[in-house]
Amino acid sequence: MPEDKFPKLIDYAALKQQFGEDEQSCSRTEQIYSETTSALHFASNSAPNINKQYPAHTEAIDDQEHNHNEDQDEQQNKRPGLTGSRLRSYAFAVLTRKEYSKNDLIEKLALYAENRDEVIELVNELARENYQSDQRLAEMLLASQKRQGKGPNRIKMALKNKKVDSSLISEELKETDWTEQAYQLKVKKFGTEVANEPKLKAKQIRFLQYRGFDMDAIMKAIRRKEQDF
Template sequence: MNDSKFPKLLDYQALKAQYGEEDIAPPHTEHHSEQSTDDRVDFSEEVTVPEQKKPGLTGTRLRSYAFAVLTRKEYSKADLTEKLALYAEDRDEVIALVDELARENYQSDQRVAETLLSSQKRKGKGPNRIKLALKNKKLNTALIQEELKETDWSIEAYTLKVKKFGKAVEKDPKLKAKQIRFLQYRGFDLDTIFKVITRTELDDD
């Protein structure tokens, strides 16, 4: 290859020594030094996203929305209030509307509590888990206190135990502890659990 076709590399160190540091700059820095401050982007500034405005429902529009919500499913009073407040202009109006709907029985904490009880029992949940579910929905346990008392939780727990572990009474401490933890997690108290895990097939008669 003929070296004459290629210019010799500039010795910038030698040029700086001859003309001074400030007079010579390599080509790759020259473009940046000419960039005006107006063209530079300041990344330190925070980018703010404008908040979405809620619909601000009032009057008949709020009432219509409340009925539409209740036709889809039952809501506790607390849950309905919070749901409507997301779209309403005035929270006080929401509270007054929900109170009215409750008086007219369009909304009912009693119905919600009874539905929750039936659903939880079908899922194999014990009284402690059911009470927790009521608490999470801000429902008073007193609404279904009678139903809780009338339920034979020993039968509920035994049915669950047999389905999971079979009818045999477990003698191995580790396996017995596993059954206890399982039933505790499902919401049954220890008295009920110990009756269930020691129950024999003879007791079924």
């Protein structure tokens, strides 16, 4: 900072007139003033550089404090895992809302449980007591998928995604008239007229394949005439 910004500490002429100091005393006073001014000037220029000397250290401390606070918040917000009767009550609450496969129920409960092994043991117990049933779920899924116009291949895929064995409904799959199912879906989408144009026929085949029907049922469905009933 320039010296002219500092106020004059001593009026030399007034001192000489008032006290009659000799030149040596005044020179000493000027030296003191000069040293004082230099010290103030150095301090003023050096102070802003203190943080510049240790920026990384300062930022590291700030990051440590921020991470520590985040860890504390996470620990405070983390829910305690369910065990014992609380876990069992939660399992019943889940099953009252919808049917779950054994695999899906285990994964659902494990999100809130303290111990995964306890979840597996509990779900096996619920299955033995028929509170949870893959058989019941498979039958419900079959009925639901048939109402939506899905064929056997789509139904088996849906069961596989839930890790439910399709053999649980093998008899129901065999007893279903899939040709009739495919024909009703074809009529709803394209009408009763039998397609002779190759492009339209191919379009009907792709549509029924996407819905999960076998090729045998598809060909019978698109060739059936209205008077064939």
